Amino acid sequence: MTTLERRNSTTQAVAEIRSLLGDRLSVAAAVREVHGKDQTWNPGAPPDAVAFVERTEEVQKIVAVCGKYETPVIAYGTGTSLEGHFTAPFGGISIDLSRMDRIIEVNSGDLDCRVEAGVTRKQLNAHLRDQGLFFPVDPGADASLGGMAATRASGTNAVRYGTMRENVLNLTAVMANGEVIRTGSRARKSSAGYDLTRLMVGSEGTLGIITEVGLRLFGIPESIVAGVCPFPSVEACCNATIQAIQMGLPVARIELVDAEHIRAFNAYSKLDLKVTPTLFLEFHGSEASTREQAETFAGIAEELGGGPFTWASKEEDRQRLWQARHDAFWATKSLMPGKEAFATDVCVPISRLAECVSETQKDLAANNLYGPIVGHVGDGNFHVVLFCDRGDPDEVKRVKEVYGRLIDRALAMDGTSTGEHGIGAGKIAYLEREHGAAVAYMRAVKRAFDPRNILNPGKNAAISLTQ
Numbered sequence: 001m002t003t004l005e006r007r008n009s010t011t012q013a014v015a016e017i018r019s020l021l022g023d024r025l026s027v028a029a030a031v032r033e034v035h036g037k038d039q040t041w042n043p044g045a046p047p048d049a050v051a052f053v054e055r056t057e058e059v060q061k062i063v064a065v066c067g068k069y070e071t072p073v074i075a076y077g078t079g080t081s082l083e084g085h086f087t088a089p090f091g092g093i094s095i096d097l098s099r100m101d102r103i104i105e106v107n108s109g110d111l112d113c114r115v116e117a118g119v120t121r122k123q124l125n126a127h128l129r130d131q132g133l134f135f136p137v138d139p140g141a142d143a144s145l146g147g148m149a150a151t152r153a154s155g156t157n158a159v160r161y162g163t164m165r166e167n168v169l170n171l172t173a174v175m176a177n178g179e180v181i182r183t184g185s186r187a188r189k190s191s192a193g194y195d196l197t198r199l200m201v202g203s204e205g206t207l208g209i210i211t212e213v214g215l216r217l218f219g220i221p222e223s224i225v226a227g228v229c230p231f232p233s234v235e236a237c238c239n240a241t242i243q244a245i246q247m248g249l250p251v252a253r254i255e256l257v258d259a260e261h262i263r264a265f266n267a268y269s270k271l272d273l274k275v276t277p278t279l280f281l282e283f284h285g286s287e288a289s290t291r292e293q294a295e296t297f298a299g300i301a302e303e304l305g306g307g308p309f310t311w312a313s314k315e316e317d318r319q320r321l322w323q324a325r326h327d328a329f330w331a332t333k334s335l336m337p338g339k340e341a342f343a344t345d346v347c348v349p350i351s352r353l354a355e356c357v358s359e360t361q362k363d364l365a366a367n368n369l370y371g372p373i374v375g376h377v378g379d380g381n382f383h384v385v386l387f388c389d390r391g392d393p394d395e396v397k398r399v400k401e402v403y404g405r406l407i408d409r410a411l412a413m414d415g416t417s418t419g420e421h422g423i424g425a426g427k428i429a430y431l432e433r434e435h436g437a438a439v440a441y442m443r444a445v446k447r448a449f450d451p452r453n454i455l456n457p458g459k460n461a462a463i464s465l466t467q
Contacts, residue, residue, distance in 0.1 A: 001070060009069040010091055014049045016065045017093065024052040035074075035094040039329070040082050041340040041390065042426050047074060047088035052096045056172060056180060056211040059095060063209065064178035066093055066454050074456050075205040077147030078120065080139075082343050083424030085151060085204055089458045095209060097146055103127050104212065111217045112169055112186055117146025117210050124215075133217045136161035139420065140326040146210045152202030154420045156325070159245075159378030160252040160284070163420070164201055167216045171200050173208035176450035186214060199445070204422055205456040207449045221284035225294055226253075226318040227311030229301045234258055234277045234361065234373070236304045238354035241279065241377045243300050245350060249293060251378060253282035253322075256357075260372035261328055268331035269324035279306075279377075280325055282318070328374050332385050336370060339387040344403060344426075346410035347381040347419025356413055357382060360406055367398045381419035407433075423460045431461065 001009070018025045026032070027049045037044030053059050066073040072092025079086065088094060100116035103124065107113065108131050115124060122142045125134050137148060139155035147153075149171060154163035161167070170184035183196040200207055231237045237256050244251060257265070257278045265271050279301075283293040290313075298309040312318055324331070333341050348356045357373060364371040364384075375382025384406060388399040407417045407430050417423075417430040432439045442461035446453070 006070075006091070010048050010071050013065050013069040013071040013093065017049070017051055017062055020058065020061055020065075021051055021053075024054075026050045026052070032094075034079065035076050035086065035096065036088050038079065038082055038084060038086070039341075040426075041342050041388075042084035042087065042424075044084065044087045045089045045091075047072075047094035048091045050076075050094045050096055052099055054099045056100075056174065059097075059174045059209055059211055060178050060180055062093060062095060063174050063176065063454075067176060067178060067452060070452050070454060072454055072457050073209070075146070075150065075209045077118065077144030077150075078142065080141035080143045081147065081151055081422065081424065083418070083421050083426035085422060085424040085456075085459060087425055087458075089425065092454075097144065097211070100146075100211060106131065106133070106217075107186070108133060108217075110186065111219070112214060113217055114212060114214045115145055116212055117144060119145050121145060121148065128217065129220070132220050134220050135167070135215055136218055137164055137167055140328075145213050145215065149201050149210055149213050150203065150205050151422045152420070154376065154379075154381070156253045156255055156322070156376060158376055158381075159254060160250060161218065165198060168197060168201050169214035169216060170197055171210050171214070172212035173200055173210050175208045176452065176455050180211075181208070184214070202422070204424060204460045206446060206460050207455065209455070223287040223290040223313065224252075224282065224284055224315075224318065225290040225311050225313050226280070226282040226321055227294060227309055228273060228321065229279045229281065229297070229306050229309040230274045230276045231278065231301070231304065231306035232276065234357050235354045236306055237277045237279050238357060238377060240297075240300050240304050240306060242350055242353065243304075244297055245378060249296055250283070250285070251281055251293070251297070252284040253280065254376075254378040255280040255325055256373070256375045256377040256382060257325065257328070258361075258373045260370070261332060261374050264328070264331035264335050264372065265324045268334050269320070269327060271324055280321060281311075282322075325374075329385060332372050332387075336387045339389050342386040342388065342399060342403065343383060343421070344386065344406065345375075345381060345383040345419050345421045346406060346415055346417060347379065348410050348413045348415030350377075350380040352413040352415070353377060353380050353382070356409055356415070359409055360384060363402050363405055367402055369395075369398060369402055371402070376419075379419070380415070425459050428460070
């Protein structure tokens, strides 16, 4: 299809969708811009129109229209992803699922629930609190649960509770041909057929548009203790983490925060922490067990020159601490006015974590770059937020080179190019380097599910409209 033919087809698709949605279809430039650009320096591209849907049936009708006109269709949740997942490089229709925000059912006896894709994790947890339940996957941002499933999100609690991969029971999705499928039941295990749930989780909207999610829930622990522990170096932080994990200490959260982030936290979140590499931790259980866990970790820290380990059990104190951690991106950004942020992540086997972080810090220093590090070190995952002046070609070049070496370093350690951000449009170049011949099989799956390549083209294994 030529560019002119594609433009004409999109115009027809927009007209037909408008007849379905009326004023819930927007072509306003400001709305389109928001739905085409994330919070990093990925260039972004706006869709031709944004459809604000309220039911699965509307998504189904829109996808059928887009299929008829071979118009790209991109799912949008809350816009918090960081690798260009929802940009529209070929134009098309952005389907905004934020109004699909019903909590359909909560089965407290079975510890599961079903929600529409636009429900956010904070909204769900506020609803569950009175029932003594919570959903643990916490990527920081108040992301939509459909988006979290699509990107296989994880976050601070993953070391104990797992990622979206482990906590999604089933999905309802609209496929490229307009058909609606449900990928599983509420049963905790099944041997019936291919595991389409796991295939859809992490597919980044390239195989289907998720409209409902079935989730595992957990009981709110009797006791939750959070704390901070300073260390003399990042290596000491990593080694303390490794020791804690290897001895089986059941930490719920264990987060590395480097000295630059602590400086930013103190300024942005009005904290008074010692400016040195620090671990933020949380323990869940009974009062006796959390006290024992905290004391055990304090002993590990002391052996490595860390401490004192100070902890808090009051909810307001814990929330203040973790809110500071979740605001890490904005805290560092506030210290670098005029520069753009380039957030990225890698994940390595935990035994190689200290080495990978240390070599990355040396690379940043050698290239005179500001790149604070923070990470979910309990599972070997860490983030680097790189800053640069896009108007300075030399600095842009150095940032891109350090970024590339970071990924090469992780892959050489038998790690991955992304532990949780995903491939999106930003890391396509590294997909084949990581997976080799397996990428051809990923593309074969994509072609089987979406032969016209209308679902989020240009992302993940869906390289272009003509691939």
